[in-house]
Amino acid sequence: MIAISLTVNGETVETSVDARMSLADFLRERLHLTGTHIGCEHGVCGACTVHLDGVSARSCITLAAACDGRDVKTIEGFEADPLMDAIRVEFSREHALQCGYCTSGMLMTSHDLVTRFPGLDEADIRREMSGNICRCTGYQGIVRALRNIYAANSKVG
Ligand code: FES
Numbered sequence: 001m002i003a004i005s006l007t008v009n010g011e012t013v014e015t016s017v018d019a020r021m022s023l024a025d026f027l028r029e030r031l032h033l034t035g036t037h038i039g040c041e042h043g044v045c046g047a048c049t050v051h052l053d054g055v056s057a058r059s060c061i062t063l064a065a066a067c068d069g070r071d072v073k074t075i076e077g078f079e080a081d082p083l084m085d086a087i088r089v090e091f092s093r094e095h096a097l098q099c100g101y102c103t104s105g106m107l108m109t110s111h112d113l114v115t116r117f118p119g120l121d122e123a124d125i126r127r128e129m130s131g132n133i134c135r136c137t138g139y140q141g142i143v144r145a146l147r148n149i150y151a152a153n154s155k156v157g
Pocket residue numbers: 037038039040041042043044045046047048049058059060061
């Protein structure tokens with residue numbers, strides 16, 4: 001077991017973990033933060049996306065032990081976040097989800113994109129979101145939702 005101290009959604013967590021435990025399993029099984037979903041477990045589908053030190057990361061291929069001293073944020077940490085609220089509204093308006101399995105990962109990646117990369121056009125959005133796979137929607141609604149967010153932000157800016 002390895003002792004770790006990290007911040008999860010603003011709370012300090014001090015514990016010990018098996019050296020091989022993934023961050024995804026740690027969040028879901030130890031902290032009961034089940035909004036982070038697990039799909040492929042191979043770093044391909046993006047369902048498990050969280051923010052690590054403010055940047056999107058795949059929690060299925062990140063070791064919990066490697067998160068000592070890091071800042072982790074999951075979808076549960078965005079309950080009072082105006083940008084995430086706006087992204088959720090657009091996902092709903094544009095029917096950007098069906099079963100919802102991919103959605104928390106989509107929202108986490110979307111928030112990261114809008115925060116760090118202003119002014120993306122549709123081609124950019126499609127490229128940047130290509131690491132998040134959805135088995136249901138055909139992606140059109142997801143792209144429309146993000147285009148709406150970028151359009152609204154450009155009016156504000
Ligand atoms: S479950 Fe992590 S990328 Fe698919």
